[in-house]
Amino acid sequence: MKFIKLAFLPLLFLVITGATAHKFYVSITKIEYVAEKESIQIITQLFVDDIEQTLRKRYRKDVSLGTKKETEADAKLLKEYILQKLTIKVNGKPVVLHYLGKEYENDLVKSYIEITGIKEFKEIEVENKVLMDVFEEQQNIIHLKSKDHRRSLILDSDNPKGLLNFD
Structure with a gap:
């Protein structure tokens, strides 16, 4: 009986540590239409470690976000990457995304984007491939x-x- 308990302990350890080793990859993008301003305002939230890992794999090994080591070049890479991976069409037509800036909150980076000159819309198409080129399990949640x-x-x-569709 003692042998069975001893044999069971390593198996239990593997099950417990294996269950916590899997990471959940998710981003949240909030899109809000502000009729008074004729604009669509977008906030994309990413985990800093995930976006850093992605930028390091795609561009440079020394990317650092949200720390004193962050450079203007790092911030520019973040902006370029997001604008490359996020595309939006309003009423079937591509629109220009204006990157307004970013801020850090705990382990998240929030990027602020705006689309101007939108008087009305019947449909919005969102393509969000952020982080999908590095993390196969990545899910990007869009709230409009x-x-x-x-x-x-x-x-x-x-x-x-x-x-x-809003018809």
Whole structure:
């Protein structure tokens, strides 16, 4: 009986540590239509360690975000990467995303983006491939809010694009 207990302990250790070793890869993008400003305001939230790892694999080994080591070049890489991986069409037409800046909150980086000159919309197509080039399990959750509507999408590497229709 003692032998069985001793043999069981390493198995239990593997099960417990294996269960905590898997990481959940997710980002949240909040999109809000502000009719008074004729704009769509976007906040993309990413875990700092995930985006750093992605930027290091794609560009340079010495990228550092959210620390005193962060350089202007690091911030520029973040901006370029997000604008490359996030695309939006309003009423079937591509729109220009204006990157306004970023801020850090705990272990998150929030990037602020705006689309201007939007008087009305019937549909918004969002393609969000952020972090999908490094993490196969990545899911990008999209929440859209306007005066009359609230909708959400979950995008992944098999389906990185979604259409929200408001007819």
